[in-house]
Amino acid sequence: MSEILRIENLHKSFGDLEVLKGIDLAVQAGETVVLLGSSGSGKSTMLRCLNFMETPTEGKIHLNGELIGTERGGRMRYREAELCALRARIGMVFQHFNLFPHMTVLENVMEGQVIVLGRGKPEAQDKAMAQLDRVGLAEKAAEYPARLSGGQKQRVAIARALAMDPEVMLFDEVTSALDPELVGEVLKTIRQLAEDGMTMLCVTHELGFAYHVANRVLFLHEGTILEQGEPQSILKAPATDRMSEFLEGHSLFKLPD
Amino acid sequence: MEWNFLAVLRDFDLLMLGLLNTLKVTGLALLFGVPLGLALALSRLSTFRILSGIAGFIVEFFRTTPPLVQLFWFFFALPILIDVRMTPLIAAVVTFSIQSSAFFAEIFRGGILSIDKGQWEGAKAIGMTYGQCQRRIILPQAIKRMIPAFMERSIELLKTTTLVSTVAYTDLMFQANELAQKTFRPLEVYTIVAAIYFVLIFLFSQFSIAVEHRLAKSGEGTVR
Amino acid sequence: MAHNWDFATILQNWPVLWVGIKGTVFIFVITAILGLGGGLIVGIARYSKSPFVSWPARAFVEVFRNTPVLVQIIWFYYAFPILTGIETDPFLAAVLGISLNTMAFSAEIYRAGIQSINRAQWEAGKAIGMNYNQTLRRIILPVAVKRVLPALTNRGIEVFKMSTLASVVGYVETLNQAKLISDLNFNPIESYTAVAVIFFVVLYPVVQGTYVLERMLRKGD
Ligand SMILES: Nc1ncnc2c1ncn2[C@@H]1O[C@H](COP(=O)(O)OP(=O)(O)O)[C@@H](O)[C@H]1O
Ligand SMILES: [Mg+2]
Numbered sequence: 001m002s003e004i005l006r007i008e009n010l011h012k013s014f015g016d017l018e019v020l021k022g023i024d025l026a027v028q029a030g031e032t033v034v035l036l037g038s039s040g041s042g043k044s045t046m047l048r049c050l051n052f053m054e055t056p057t058e059g060k061i062h063l064n065g066e067l068i069g070t071e072r073g074g075r076m077r078y079r080e081a082e083l084c085a086l087r088a089r090i091g092m093v094f095q096h097f098n099l100f101p102h103m104t105v106l107e108n109v110m111e112g113q114v115i116v117l118g119r120g121k122p123e124a125q126d127k128a129m130a131q132l133d134r135v136g137l138a139e140k141a142a143e144y145p146a147r148l149s150g151g152q153k154q155r156v157a158i159a160r161a162l163a164m165d166p167e168v169m170l171f172d173e174v175t176s177a178l179d180p181e182l183v184g185e186v187l188k189t190i191r192q193l194a195e196d197g198m199t200m201l202c203v204t205h206e207l208g209f210a211y212h213v214a215n216r217v218l219f220l221h222e223g224t225i226l227e228q229g230e231p232q233s234i235l236k237a238p239a240t241d242r243m244s245e246f247l248e249g250h251s252l253f254k255l256p257d
Numbered sequence: 258m259e260w261n262f263l264a265v266l267r268d269f270d271l272l273m274l275g276l277l278n279t280l281k282v283t284g285l286a287l288l289f290g291v292p293l294g295l296a297l298a299l300s301r302l303s304t305f306r307i308l309s310g311i312a313g314f315i316v317e318f319f320r321t322t323p324p325l326v327q328l329f330w331f332f333f334a335l336p337i338l339i340d341v342r343m344t345p346l347i348a349a350v351v352t353f354s355i356q357s358s359a360f361f362a363e364i365f366r367g368g369i370l371s372i373d374k375g376q377w378e379g380a381k382a383i384g385m386t387y388g389q390c391q392r393r394i395i396l397p398q399a400i401k402r403m404i405p406a407f408m409e410r411s412i413e414l415l416k417t418t419t420l421v422s423t424v425a426y427t428d429l430m431f432q433a434n435e436l437a438q439k440t441f442r443p444l445e446v447y448t449i450v451a452a453i454y455f456v457l458i459f460l461f462s463q464f465s466i467a468v469e470h471r472l473a474k475s476g477e478g479t480v481r
Numbered sequence: 482m483a484h485n486w487d488f489a490t491i492l493q494n495w496p497v498l499w500v501g502i503k504g505t506v507f508i509f510v511i512t513a514i515l516g517l518g519g520g521l522i523v524g525i526a527r528y529s530k531s532p533f534v535s536w537p538a539r540a541f542v543e544v545f546r547n548t549p550v551l552v553q554i555i556w557f558y559y560a561f562p563i564l565t566g567i568e569t570d571p572f573l574a575a576v577l578g579i580s581l582n583t584m585a586f587s588a589e590i591y592r593a594g595i596q597s598i599n600r601a602q603w604e605a606g607k608a609i610g611m612n613y614n615q616t617l618r619r620i621i622l623p624v625a626v627k628r629v630l631p632a633l634t635n636r637g638i639e640v641f642k643m644s645t646l647a648s649v650v651g652y653v654e655t656l657n658q659a660k661l662i663s664d665l666n667f668n669p670i671e672s673y674t675a676v677a678v679i680f681f682v683v684l685y686p687v688v689q690g691t692y693v694l695e696r697m698l699r700k701g702d
Contacts, residue, residue, distance in 0.1 A: 053381060080386065088384025098379030102397050112383030115393060157379075164383055321684035322677045323642040325649075326656055330677060333669035338484050416549035423649055430551060443559035451552050458547040 003065075004029045004199050005050070005168055010059035012045055019045045021223035023059070027168070027201065032194045034210040034231070035203045037220035038246055043203040046220065047170045050201070051090040052083045063089065064167060088116050091161030091169040095177050097153040099145040099160070105132065106141040109160045117164065124163075131159040135189050151182030155189055162193075169193065171202040207250055211235055219243045264440040265449055275432030276453060282346070282418045282428060286353035287411060293354060294361025299391070301366055312362070319359035325420050328352045332424045345426035349418070357414045364406045368399035404472060408465035412458055419454075429453065484670060491675050494662045501658030502679070508654060509644050511576055513637055516583025523584050524591030525617075538588070545585035551646050554578030558650045575647035579640060587636050594629035595621060631695045638684055638691075655679060 003026050010023040019042045027033055035043045048054040050061060052068070055078065061068045068086055069078040100108050109128035113119045119127070132138045135155040145153055154174055161169060171190065175183040187206060191213050194200060204210065210217050211231045219227040219234070221242050227234060238244045265272075300312035319327065332348035335341070372395050380390040422431035433450040437443040491498065526538035545553065558574035561567065569577070598621050606616030648657035655676055663672035 051382065053378065084384045084386050086384075087382055092382040094375065094378060094382075096375050098373075098375035098382075100376065100379065100394055100398075102401070111393065112385070115389055116384040160383065317685060317688065318677075318681055321638070321642075321688055322680045323645040323656070325645045326673060326676050326680065329656070329660070329669075330673040333663065334673050337670055419549040419551040420646075422551075430549075430555075433552075434555075437559060444563040447552070447556045447560040451548050451556055454548045454552055455544065458549075459543065462547060 002029050003027070004031075004063070005201075006060075006062040007050070008060045008062075010046070010049060010061070011057045012042075012049055012054060013057045019223050020049065020056075023223075023225060025218070025225070027199060029199055030197045031215045032200045032202065032213055034214040034217045035201065035220055036205075036207075036210065036217060036243075036246065038249075041220045042223045043220055044172050047092070047172050047201060047203060050168075050170060051087050051092055052078065053087075053092070084116070088112070088164055089167050091164060091166035093154070093157050093161055093169070093171050093174045095173045097145075097150075097157045097177075099153055099157055101145055103144075104141065105137065105143050105145065105148070105156050108145065108156060109163045112160065112164050127163050128159070131163045132156070134162065134192075135159045136185075149182060150178045151185045154178065154186045158186075158189055158193075167199065169198055169200045171200065171204070173203050173205070175204065175206060205250060207235060207247070219246070260445060261442065262445050262449070264442050265436065265445045268436055268440070271432050271436055272429060272450065272453065275427060275429035276457075278426065279415070279418055279428040279430075282349050282353065282421055282426070283411075283415045285350045286357055286414055286418070289350065289354035290357035290414075291361055293358035295365050297358055297362035298365035298369065301362065302369060315355075316359045316362050319356050320363075324352065324356050324417050325423065327356055328420055328424060345421060345424045348424055349421040349426050353414060353418060356417070357410065360410050360413075361407070364403050364410060365399070367406070368403040369395055371402060372398050401472070405465060405469040408461075408468065412461055412465070415458060415461070416454075486671065487668065488671050488675070490666045490668050491662065491671050494666070497658050497662055498655065498675070501653060501655040504652065504654040504657075505641075505644050508572065508575060508579070508647055508652065509641050512579040512583060512644070513640050515576070515580035516640060517587050517633060517636065519580065519584040520587025521591050523588035524595065527588055527592050528595055541581075542585045542588050545582050546589070550578055550582045550643055551649060553582055554646055554650060571647065571650040571652035574650050575644075575652050579643050579646070582643075583636060583640050586639075587633060590629050590632045590636065591625065593632075594625035597628055598624055627698065631691055631698065634687070634691045634694065638687060641684060642680065 005025075005027040007023055007025040010020055011018070012020040023046060025033075035046065037043050045054060049056045056076070058076075060076065063086065069076040069082070071077075100111065103111065106125065106128055109131060110121070110124040113124035113127060114121060129138060129141065132141055135158055137152060137155055137159065140148060140152065140156070145156065148156065157174075174190075175186050178186065183206070187209050190200070190202065191209070194213050202209075202214075214231045216228060217231045217234050218225050219238070219240075219242075227239055227243050234243075235247065238247060297312045297316055300308045301316065303309045303312075328348060331352045332343055332345070335348075335351075336343040341347075369391075376394055376398065377390055380394040385393070418428060419430040421428050422434060425431065429450060433446050437446040440446065523538050523541060526534050527542060529535045529538070554575050554577075557569055557577040558571065561574070561577070562569055602620055602624070603616060606620045611619065644654055645656040647654055648660070651657070659672040659676045663669040666672075
């Protein structure tokens with residue numbers, strides 16, 4: 001296995017508030033990593049630092065062996081063009097979908113390919129249809145997002161990210177805004193991706209998903225990784241009281257014995 | 258006192274010429290004012306402090322000073338300051354382009370700010386630059402919401418162009434003054450001219466109300 | 482084109498300008514009171530259940546909103562006297578034009594304010610035994626006025642700027658006096674810049690104030 005993402009000593013502060021306090025993590029190609037942690041522990045901030053939706057205050061991020069940014073005067077500097085190119089290589093899916101309402105489903109999935117990657121329209125359309133087919137929504141290509149259910153919207157958002165041929169996918173609580181009966185279809189789509197060998201970091205509260213799909217579970221607490229390990233062991237026998245408390249709070253999700 | 262429209266009707270073509278010029282000034286001011294307004298709005302939203310400060314000052318200055326003062330300034334003062342031959346038409350177009358751009362800027366800004374933050378995030382996450390986000394994702398949605406406010410402002414602009422008569426541009430108002438003196442029939446002339454303006458503006462605002470209703474029905478919010 | 486800015490002539494002619502400023506303030510106060518106050522009456526009339534009241538109010542609003550205020554002022558100056566036999570001096574013509582125009586615009590503001598108040602409040606008034614007038618006066622209007630305050634302030638700002646149009650028929654106000662100074666001293670740059678600055682200095686804080694007001698009221702709702 002080869003290392004695809006490497007994070008060294010990642011710090012992020014908003015003003016006086018230090019949200020991430022030194023995160024180190026290496027993700028192997030094809031790995032599915034699930035991030036757990038209570039609300040406000042810094043999960044979203046961590047994901048958003050990885051594709052530079054937030055600029056880290058300190059630390060280094062390597063994608064496929066390349067260091068992002070250049071180091072000058074002991075600090076990392078980032079050029080906007082470099083970051084845009086990087087974001088095109090990392091897919092991100094949000095809690096609230098963020099589909100473009102003025103474009104059809106197909107146009108949503110083609111937009112980044114045409115505008116950012118400069119693909120020709122016919123090629124972009126073929127790729128878009130292939131990805132829509134993959135998430136089971138090829139027949140909705142001509143619809144506008146407003147006419148889709150929440151679960152369908154989220155699957156389109158996943159197809160939009162996949163169409164860019166990303167090296168890593170980031171999922172930030174992508175089922176939290178969905179009605180319970182729609183959660184399953186989205187999780188199934190993500191699970192299929194994992195089986196296809198996509199490298200993924202997922203923030204989720206779905207412990208069943210973590211248990212069955214993750215290769216590794218991280219527990220984030222107050223901006224540091226408090227525990228990590230294989231789901232089968234860490235979810236059943238957490239080492240820290242913090243994580244036990246967290247898991248008890250989610251006891252709705254029954255783990256298999 | 259007796260109404261007598263004969264004299265007015267005989268010279269009706271003078272009024273029509275004036276109307277044409279009124280529409281010309283309005284059209285030209287829109288042509289320059291809208292892009293300028295967009296530029297001012299984007300500058301004002303910029304994180305570059307000096308740029309946003311200057312844009313903010315221009316917008317506030319032209320919104321808080323009377324258009325007639327602006328017109329006099331551009332017509333009487335500017336040609337001395339920079340050596341140009343000023344004509345009533347140029348003064349009018351320059352004044353109303355800048356003046357309406359200040360108002361359009363605020364409409365653009367309101368429209369852009371009204372777009373959900375998630376749209377920026379979605380666009381940024383697939384690697385779009387600021388310019389691409391703005392052009393492809395934000396503005397197309399914002400402009401749709403701005404249409405009612407935009408049309409309202411255009412109507413205000415049309416009304417304000419009557420001021421150009423004071424620097425002797427031959428718009429409808431100016432032609433009315435001429436005709437009133439020529440025919441000694443101010444009552445009929447000014448009443449007819451008021452009626453022409455009324456019909457023009459009323460039709461335009463009915464049209465804008467209809468558009469607004471259609472937009473409201475299609476579920477688009479509007480900004481003012 | 483190095484122009485030597487020379488505001489000394491403006492200062493020397495300050496008494497002339499001051500007369501104009503007083504004229505501006507005077508006509509502003511009169512037209513603001515008549516326009517914003519009268520608009521309330523028209524706005525309520527527009528909301529009346531009787532078509533004999535609401536239709537004339539509506540016609541009035543449409544006519545004065547859909548014609549340029551300068552046309553109105555000039556009509557009152559040149560046409561109105563012939564029609565009615567009532568002589569109008571520049572002041573009266575300008576006051577009529579600006580006030581009636583403002584009444585029409587503010588009527589729409591009040592109407593929107595009244596309509597924004599939901600049925601429940603009318604019914605609450607009725608439930609405690611108030612009649613239509615009492616409910617309107619004691620319950621609906623106080624809330625409506627609070628809601629329309631930002632829009633009314635904006636109208637007030639427009640009225641202040643509109644006062645310069647009175648100069649077109651020869652009423653003595655700031656712009657008119659600046660033109661006089663400019664014609665006598667050949668200093669249009671300084672004269673008109675001074676007027677622009679005067680208006681900016683007066684209105685800029687007011688505009689900023691309305692932003693604060695809007696934010697406060699939005700929070701209060
Ligand atoms: N843009 C921001 N500005 C200021 N504070 C922020 C910002 N984004 C997140 N935070 C703060 O950072 C902390 C962690 O937030 P987040 O990463 O969203 O947590 P999680 O996703 O684990 O719930 C919270 O206290 C939040 O208020
Ligand atoms: Mg979060």
